Amino acid sequence: MVPHLITALTGPINELEQRVLDSMPAIERWFRLEWMEHTPPFYSSVDIRNAGFKLSPVDTNLYPSGWNNLTPEMLPLAVQAAMAAIEKICPEARNLLVIPENGKHSSFYLANLAQLQHIFNMAGLNVRLGSIDPAVKKTTTVELHNGDHVTLEPVIRGKRRLGLKDFDPCTILLNNDLSAGVPGILEEIYEQYLMPPLHAGWPTRRKSIHFKCYEEVAKRLGKLMGVDPWLINPLFDKCEDVNLGQDQGMDCLNSQVDAVLTRVRRKYKEYGIKEKPFVVVKADHGTHELGIVTVRDAKDMQALCDRVQTLTKGRKSPVLPHDFLVQEGVLTQERVNDAVAEPVIYTMDRYVVGGFYRVHAGRGVDENLNAPGSDYVPLAFEHSAQLPQPGVKPGASVPNRFYMYGVVGRLAMLAASYELEATDPEAESYD
């Protein structure tokens, strides 16, 4: 299955694909050397957009769900990568505690938990699911559509360790992005491995730091392949401390939107791209009531102002100042049965272990697809994202396209590695 790609045979994306393929051994060696110096995130999923003329990550998730969307063929790869990850971090590990998101779980998310449990069990660990949601007070077992069972238990916090009844894990895997803040129950755990580290959660993460790191590695990979890094890197700028209730706040946002749009316009002109440039305004960390806003022109900016007004007017609690990211919007030109699609790449340790298409019939080419919707369909890649087919005409080979996605996915994962080093609260002690 390869989604119909409008610009498949003409756009610069094919040149990029050719460069990626020609540079394959050099790219793999470069990653290998990078991983000698930097620790890969334990696991990640990277949303990618293929505009036909450029290819960019738009979101790097360090607590990925959706593992259930990988095909059975991809599972051995995930298990092998999990083995490699565990071997490096905690080879003696016997028990693994997985901590899911808080709140009520959809059947999809429960299937994701079952899959994670399955993967780490086959990698040689006893795996149990422990909720840190204060609302979970007793053990509950849910049966899934496929007959699998998921058992969720309330965690028990000891003085120094976290566990379950009759289950003392040496390793804890978070599948919870800590959007609501780091709960006390996860703090001061010194005797157990906690993966990913707490500073990979949204209380610490900033999209602007991630994309700054991404820009750095994209420049280096671009140089290695001999391509303009813009072809794989979305431009961005940041507005700090925007107080939406005050005019100055909106002024900053306004001028940054303008600045990024101008830079994008210049690039479009350079490449003779006829599409209308746009930017995406989103919270620099976690989410914001404002949501993710697409801005193409003055009209959209007015709509954004109106939305802010509605948000701020007549409410009791003030809207707190917040940092925003103004990022070059990347169109998605991929379609599955006329529905807009974007690839999502899954990694574990340093390896691409699978991927699928997020397909959303109800959304536009310049909109966020990671949204609820009755027509959101994950569509697993038919081929591995790891094995290219050298010698095939650019744009004509599914494995080659997937390989390119895997390279960009790993580049975002490498950026996340740099990011976690830069934000590591323990790092100072080594200075």
Place this chain on the structure above:
Amino acid sequence: MVPHLITALTGPINELEQRVLDSMPAIERWFRLEWMEHTPPFYSSVDIRNAGFKLSPVDTNLYPSGWNNLTPEMLPLAVQAAMAAIEKICPEARNLLVIPENGKHSSFYLANLAQLQHIFNMAGLNVRLGSIDPAVKKTTTVELHNGDHVTLEPVIRGKRRLGLKDFDPCTILLNNDLSAGVPGILEEIYEQYLMPPLHAGWPTRRKSIHFKCYEEVAKRLGKLMGVDPWLINPLFDKCEDVNLGQDQGMDCLNSQVDAVLTRVRRKYKEYGIKEKPFVVVKADHGTHELGIVTVRDAKDMQALCDRVQTLTKGRKSPVLPHDFLVQEGVLTQERVNDAVAEPVIYTMDRYVVGGFYRVHAGRGVDENLNAPGSDYVPLAFEHSAQLPQPGVKPGASVPNRFYMYGVVGRLAMLAASYELEATDPEAESYD
């Protein structure tokens, strides 16, 4: 595809399968801890025999060919494992030289070389094939049935390095078991990584050392799973310095055959096995003119003596004294379309990356299947040998059977690791 297994639903093999499955996380953890202390062989293939009542490796190849028999679905696993292996041994590597067997190559062996080249190329290396066969004087390119090309070049030996014209590899992979002895061209290479090390070749290797090491690890795994290690371990004994031209030589062989048969008979009695026990006599290192001889009783022993007589009588060069291994014969009860079949497991680094059945319609259940024959058919496993299906009735699940084969395959690989440590000529310097 699961070959018809005569004893599938009744034999003790199902109990073993159940134990293996029940112990899965413990087994994986045990391997993980072993690999902290011991270096896995770079790659290997392990021939396994399933007698319905026991399961044993019968041959562990440290220069495996037949990589072409793996399915496309298994390739991503092999590439990922190759990445892991290279990362550990030589992360900076850019160029890899693969040294094939000497002599004329069959189209199967050429396809094996093409596959190896493919795997390591995708793992991020420039790969070329360099022959150490003195007969190879110029570069030759052969086209394979599938359209692939294989180019074989003569190696060039410098004072300290081995390479090809315009190709200086930092890493050299042997796919040549050095049966004819270690050629001078491979000696005193100190600046390049040579994998596997020279002492993994037949000039140094002894089957008796391998199976001694295997016995040791089989005992430990048996204890961990709570099963009699005999169920996964073939009994054996060794005859040293057998001079086939003299009576004493044959006497030793005779009494060892008798001793091993007696031990096997005792075990068969203990388990109520009605099959006729047999032993296999083979050269302790490499191959011998005598071949691999199956001995069931006095009649076979007489045939062996006759064969020795024919070998020794009236020849100009004397038959040199040689060490022989007398090993418990393990029946194969697996069939594919009525032809005798035995599974072969492929590993790279510490991972099982695939497997297939060696199928030979012209051979018996107690004969060596690794022999030329028009009806030798490799049949790739349909499932991964890595992912078991917990909860399925023993003998009823293909993935569970393959997982058990993968465990025994890795056990033989671990034995090879112990063996290579024991025979390492450099090891003394660390004492």
